[in-house]
Amino acid sequence: MSALLRHRVTLGWLVVVALWIAAGLLKPGFARIGHLRYLLELASITGIVAAGQTLVVIGGGIDLSVAAVITFSAIILPLLTFPFDPSGMAAVAMTLAITTAIGGLNGIGVVLLRVHPLILTLATATILQGALILIAGGSAVSTVNPAVTFLGNGDLFGLPMTIVTWLLIAAVTLFVLHGTVLGSWLFALGTNDRAARLAGVGAGQAILAVHAASGFCAGLAGLLLLGMNRQGYVGIGEPYLLGSIAAVVLGGTSILGGRGTYLGTIAGSILLVTITALITVVNASPGWRAILFGGLILGLLLISGRERSG
Amino acid sequence: MSGTAPVLAAQGLVKRFFGNPVLNDVSIEIVPGRVHALLGENGAGKSTLVNLLSGVLAPDAGRLLVDRQPCARLTPALARRHGIAVVQQELSLAPHLSVVENVALGAVPTRHGLIDYGRLAVEVGRVLDRLGLDVALDQPVEELPLGKRQLVEIAKALYRQPRVLILDEPTSSLTAHEVQALFKVLAELRRQGTALVYISHRMNEVMHLCDWVTVLKDGTRTADRTMVGIDPPALVRLMVGREPGDLFPPFRSTARGELALEARGLTAPGIQGVDLVVRQGEVLGIGGLLGQGQEELLLALYGALDAQAERLATGGIDRPSRNPADAIGRGLxxxxxxxxxxxxxxxxxxxxNLTLPGLRRLARRGLRRFAQEAEVARELTTKLNVRGGGPERAVQLLSGGNQQKVALARWLPLSPNVLLLNDPTRGVDVDTKREIYLRLKGMAADGMAVILLSSDALELVHLCDRVLVFRDGRIAADLAHRQASEEAIVAASLGVARQEAA
Structure with a gap:
């Protein structure tokens, strides 16, 4: 990719490192391994949602249904308990299949109905939210699903499962983007849709695939969140809509598509979580904290994520 | 009429685009009460001349005179103030605004700073009546059929009561009835002393309407005379006849017996019931005026437009291609x-860019093979002599000619059966043109069928085994290489019956 992109990705990582050093010096306890590990666990949720989002955005689209899909996943899983499924694996597989299918429907809508993904995924989100109210009735649902609890709280060789899962997703995403035909097609479509189609790019397949992937990632993030909290409720996925898009753009990926890499998104995700953590120490009301958070993201975007004109 | 002072005149206009002269020493006098035809082939410089006369472009040399006064710097606003109005070929209406708003756009009557809707409706209604345009004043323009929109565009020009009215192909989408009404208005304007400039490819209209004619060829003026005593074949002769020089390789047919593509009754938006056959190794030319369905033909064959056909056989399958990827799979x-x-x-x-169309075939089970990609890119840049840096440089850093080579070269690894070329040398320098011609003939010699759409009649004359000339979305003429002179192609595009004796 271009030197500029490398530069943007590097910039994202430099900001993360600088922020961690500054926070470590200013705030006692921030640089403790345990705390950093906790931050990465939180970042992995955003990072996983943003993995699917990165694929969609590089292909020239956007997925505004991720928050609703996360919530949907976290609420639907506790309802899927079967006697034949003591490990809970079947419920996990079913949930992921459903969310992948929801993403796939987004893709089909974009391809066949030729509705702009912005509108279509927003509509999907609204429909899902309505369905959730019907299903869960607005109350929180708890889970005892062992597979999900392990995903959210377990360890593998001393590493939290959330981080392990993120590493896996990251590896696959990077491989798809830079090592497969699908990845190249996404860059081509995001750069110039018409030229890409005229060059024989399988636009329909590619769009369908990334929306399904985004559904899968959001579903997985929902399961991890559920495992960490042990209960799902309407609104649990809310912060991850802006979060996933901000992580993508902070990581240097063009919101207009065609340019970017998941390496940047990883930095963006960590950056977001770090800022959130630092803001909690500011002694202010939640309203002011939210304003501060939004302002900081805006500031960072001005530094790293501004689109070049022309 | 003679002796009337020109309201608008140009003397020795020169205009260059990126160093290439598109107008060279062109003079013209626009006289009140005269309909002045401006003729020329595609790219002869008509639009550039209109843009200079209306202040959209500034000349590199020469001067403009309005009412005999030299005008140092004519801008569009100044041109409007002098009463120069242009009806462009590409419509410039605001689709969501109503008829009345479009007609009066920028020239609305006001009272105390507010739009005087009463007066507006009366004034605009008068202009519409004159054109015989029967539409509701408050109807959004986008709801009107194309012909009526074109009339609204003309009404917009008339509303300003211009002294000079320049019409660029005003009848291209009008019905015969609407043309009649327009001609009546134009005749009336002429009587009232408006100076009219009329650009059209329809010879019968020019013969019927115009008093004076200026012909452009390759940016120079080849005629400026009265219409009295001139016939269409003579006008066509004035529009054609460049020296090909050594730009083209000597013609040698490499057509073979086997069919590469056969279409019967091909119909798509913009084309109607087209029959065509192209053989392996053949170069089939597609000519005609701009926008007569040539591009639509290529897109329909390529699956980029919805098409129906009685027969569309290529690559062993007889059906229209579903999309470009499908067409590529069939060897297009x-x-x-x-x-x-x-x-x-x-x-x-x-x-x-070079590997994108062939990426799926280069890859193994969807996984890219970087070594092979690099190899292919290296091979293609050498083979087509792409200059401008290593394979990792962005294509936008290349010159236009080298970009075009990339656009062509990327298909070579797929070795297509049928190559569809849409004006491949537009905006390309002479050396690259020559390289593209040689490459194109080379591919035909290897057995590829080449369908070459070109706006340059000379390319059709010198490169093609056969030339199909399009008019109104249909094939107007099917000329074999021997018959396909520049004159014959232009005559067929204009619908002029050619005199048999030369």
């Missing part, structure tokens, strides 16, 4: 005319 390849918007991906690398 398409090189678009607008290379920046439809062919190359500007910010991406030369390697990426």
């Amino acid at each position: 390849a398409y090189v678009p005319a607008d290379r920046k918007r439809e062919a190359v991906l500007l910010p991406l690398s030369i390697r990426f």
Whole structure:
């Protein structure tokens, strides 16, 4: 990719490192391994949602249904308990299949109905939210699903499962983007849709695939969140809509598509979580904290994520 | 009429685009009460001349005179103030606004700073009546059929009561009835002393309406005379006849017996019941005036437009292609005319662009093989002599000619059976043109069928085994290489019956 992109990705990582050093010096306890590990666990949720989002955005689209899909996943899983499924694996597989299918429907809508993904995924989100109210009735649902609890709280060789899962997703995403035909097609479509189609790019397949992937990632993030909290409720996925898009753009990926890499998104995700953590120490009301958070993201975007004109 | 002072005149106009002269020493006098025809082939410089006369472009040399006064710097606003109005070929209406708003746009009558809707309706209604345009004043323009929209465009010009009215192909989408009404208005304007400039490819209209004619050829004026005593074949002769020089390789047919593509009754938006056959190794030319369905033909064959056909056989399958990817699978390849918007991906690398169409075949089970990609990119850049840096450079850093080579070269690894070329040398320098011609003939010699759409009649004359001339979405003439002179092609595009004796 271009030197500029490398530069943007590097910039994202430099900001993360600088922020961690500054926070470590200013705030006692921030640089403790345990705390950093906790931050990465939180970042992995955003990072996983943003993995699917990165694929969609590089292909020239956007997925505004991720928050609703996360919530949907976290609420639907506790309802899927079967006697034949003591490990809970079947419920996990079913949930992921459903969310992948929801993403796939987004893709089909974009391809066949030729509705702009912005509108279509927003509509999907609204429909899902309505369905959730019907299903869960607005109350929180708890889970005892062992597979999900392990995903959210377990360890593998001393590493939290959330981080392990993120590493896996990251590896696959990077491989798809830079090592497969699908990845190249996404860059081509995001750069110039018409030229890409005229060059024989399988636009329909590619769009369908990334929306399904985004559904899968959001579903997985929902399961991890559920495992960490042990209960799902309407609104649990809310912060991850802006979060996933901000992580993508902070990581240097063009919101207009065609340019970017998941390496940047990883930095963006960590950056977001770090800022959130630092803001909690500011002694202010939640309203002011939210304003501060939004302002900081805006500031960072001005530094790293501004689109070049022309 | 003679002796009337010109209201608008140009003397020795020169205009260059990126160093290429598009107008060279052109003079013209626009006189009140006269309909002045402006004729020329595609790219002869008509639009550039109109843009200079209306202040859209500034000349590199020469001067403009309005009412005999030299005008140092004519701007569109100044031109409007002098009463110069242009009806462009491409409509410039605001689709969501109503008829009345469009007609009066920028020239609305006001009272105390507010739009005087009462007066507006009366004034606009008067202009519409004159054109015989029967539409509701408050109807959004986008709801009107194309012909009526064109009349609204003309009404917009008339509303300003211009002294000079320039019409660029005003009848291209009008019905015969609407043309009649327009001609009546134009005749009336002429009587009232408006100076009219009329650009059209319809010879019968020019013969019927115009008093004076200026012919442009390759940016120079080849005629400026009265219409009295001139016939269409003579006008066509004035429009054609350039020296080909050594630009083209000597013609040698490489057509073989086997069919590469056969279409019968091909119909798509813009084309109607087209029959065509192209053989392996044959170069089939597609000519005609701009926008007569030539591009639509290529897009329909390529699956980029919805098409129906009684028969469309290529690559062993008889059905229209579903989409470009499907067409490519059947052995078709398409090189678009607008290379920046439809062919190359500007910010991406030369390697990426060169390997994109063949990527799926280069890869193994969807996984890219970088060594092979690099090899292919290296081979293609050498083979087509792409100059401008290594394979990782962005395509936008290449010159236009080299970008075009990339747009062509990327198809070679797929070895297509049928190559669809859409004006492949538009905006390309002479050396690259020569290289593209040689490459194109070379591919035909290897057995590829080449369908070459060109706006340059000389390319059709010198490169093609056969030329199909399009008019109104249909094939107007099917000329074998021997018959396909520049004159014959232009005559067929204009619908002029050619005199048999030369």
